[in-house]
Amino acid sequence: MKTLIKGGTIITASDTYEADLLIADDRIALMGADLPAEDAKVVDATGKMITPGGIDVHTHLELPFFGTVSSDDFYTGQKAAAFGGTTTHIDFVIQAKGESLHQAIENWHKKAGSKSAANYGFHVAITDLTDEVMDEIPSIADEGVTSLKLFMAYKGVFQVDDTTLFKSLMKAAEAGMITMVHAENGDVLDVLIKENVSTGNLATAYHAYSHPAWAEAEATMRAVALAGIAGAPLYVVHMTCEESVDQLRYGRERGLPVMGETCPQYLFFTVDNLCQSDGAKYVCSPPVRVEKDNEYLWNALAAGHLQAVSTDHCPFMYEGTKPIEYEGEQYQMAGKELGQGDFSKIPNGMHGIEDRMLVLWTYGVGKGRISPNKFVELTATNPAKIFGMYPSKGVVAVGADADLVIWDTEATKVISWKNMHTRTDHNVYEGWELIGLPERVYVRGQLLVHGETWNGEPGGGSYVRRSTHAQIV
Numbered sequence: 324m325k326t327l328i329k330g331g332t333i334i335t336a337s338d339t340y341e342a343d344l345l346i347a348d349d350r351i352a353l354m355g356a357d358l359p360a361e362d363a364k365v366v367d368a369t370g371k372m373i374t375p376g377g378i379d380v381h382t383h384l385e386l387p388f389f390g391t392v393s394s395d396d397f398y399t400g401q402k403a404a405a406f407g408g409t410t411t412h413i414d415f416v417i418q419a420k421g422e423s424l425h426q427a428i429e430n431w432h433k434k435a436g437s438k439s440a441a442n443y444g445f446h447v448a449i450t451d452l453t454d455e456v457m458d459e460i461p462s463i464a465d466e467g468v469t470s471l472k473l474f475m476a477y478k479g480v481f482q483v484d485d486t487t488l489f490k491s492l493m494k495a496a497e498a499g500m501i502t503m504v505h506a507e508n509g510d511v512l513d514v515l516i517k518e519n520v521s522t523g524n525l526a527t528a529y530h531a532y533s534h535p536a537w538a539e540a541e542a543t544m545r546a547v548a549l550a551g552i553a554g555a556p557l558y559v560v561h562m563t564c565e566e567s568v569d570q571l572r573y574g575r576e577r578g579l580p581v582m583g584e585t586c587p588q589y590l591f592f593t594v595d596n597l598c599q600s601d602g603a604k605y606v607c608s609p610p611v612r613v614e615k616d617n618e619y620l621w622n623a624l625a626a627g628h629l630q631a632v633s634t635d636h637c638p639f640m641y642e643g644t645k646p647i648e649y650e651g652e653q654y655q656m657a658g659k660e661l662g663q664g665d666f667s668k669i670p671n672g673m674h675g676i677e678d679r680m681l682v683l684w685t686y687g688v689g690k691g692r693i694s695p696n697k698f699v700e701l702t703a704t705n706p707a708k709i710f711g712m713y714p715s716k717g718v719v720a721v722g723a724d725a726d727l728v729i730w731d732t733e734a735t736k737v738i739s740w741k742n743m744h745t746r747t748d749h750n751v752y753e754g755w756e757l758i759g760l761p762e763r764v765y766v767r768g769q770l771l772v773h774g775e776t777w778n779g780e781p782g783g784g785s786y787v788r789r790s791t792h793a794q795i796v
């Protein structure tokens with residue numbers, strides 16, 4: 324099967340140029356001026372923009388958490404992703420206590436395989452690092468899982484101590500793998516959360532007051548320093564504030580192999596949103612901060628102090644007592660209402676897999692905060708490089724996978740949860756106007772999204788095996 328896309332403007336992380344592009348089966352076969360159509364189906368992309376499909380390296384689909392389950396599964400989440408221009412995501416396998424990493428990865432394959440409709444890979448989050456698990460780390464690279472995640476927060480649940488963190492940084496580096504951290508000082512958070520709950524400070528905003536910026540900064544600096552000592556690559560997930568990004572910069576300016584991401588919620592929302600009557604929608608960890616941090620993060624992205632924008636997509640229903648309809652079927656799951664009257668019980672997480680590229684395009688590129696090339700770098704190219712998928716993914720080039728988005732930069736839409744595809748009952752960007760939308764989204768050469776038409780199906784997706792010794796950017 325061949326598709327010839329004619330006359331589009333191709334945007335990569337480094338260049339902007341016009342070219343025709345021939346897709347043969349699942350790859351980009353040819354690029355150049357005035358390519359002949361021959362037996363290919365021709366798509367006219369004159370006046371349109373073509374980018375690599377987005378890559379979201381931080382998602383939690385169908386994750387059991389806070390006594391419920393995140394509301395997107397591998398089908399609905401990937402459908403939502405595709406409508407938002409994202410063709411690949413990496414989900415976090417969470418090791419259960421006492422479980423081997425292989426077993427944990429196997430569980431996630433079972434969960435994803437029959438549902439997935441696009442491209443997906445896995446990180447593994449280690450929660451029980453015994454000697455056997457330590458020895459097992461290098462072997463998971465053979466399964467295409469080349470990144471580990473450790474939590475410096477969630478005391479008594481996921482949190483690891485510094486011995487564990489340091490040893491696994493060394494072990495991962497030896498195997499050519501990268502270590503990711505959730506950087507917040509979990510001991511400090513534990514004290515503050517308990518203190519607020521016991522003194523009756525239960526309002527939603529206390530979620531933020533119990534997760535101060537300096538607790539994130541301290542853990543970030545500690546992780547950066549440990550990575551420096553170990554000579555190990557480090558990737559700090561969901562960075563939210565000036566205090567912590569400054570620590571990352573400190574390490575990078577001294578040549579350490581450390582990188583970081585932020586997520587859209589930290590660019591747009593603040594503790595003021597937590598103070599709203601529907602503040603529970605904005606509860607995620609680390610929390611949304613203050614306006615100066617929104618501004619700081621935009622500048623950090625533009626200046627290259629942060630390397631990627633992911634989502635930490637982990638949606639919950641807002642009113643889980645009421646069912647919604649999704650693809651003609653009823654769906655109901657407990658959600659944010661679990662934390663009514665007590666911030667510490669609100670399921671932590673927000674949607675974003677569909678919204679990420681859309682809001683970054685309109686409110687990032689559209690407002691002059693980042694260039695179109697920077698947009699591609701942050702949402703596709705760097706994620707592919709850092710996590711061992713480049714150059715098959717993250718770039719528009721001959722030989723790369725045909726994961727592509729044709730954008731109509733003049734199309735508009737007003738966001739409502741009802742016209743989005745994430746399986747939940749609200750959208751934190753409700754009422755926001757978008758200018759510039761994906762018109763066609765190809766996943767390995769297949770036209771999955773065409774306007775409002777969805778051609779994907781459960782089980783049609785593909786697992787992405789990632790390579791070791793990925794780039795430091």
Ligand SMILES: [Zn+2]
Nearest residue numbers: 381382383635
């Ligand atoms: Zn996460």
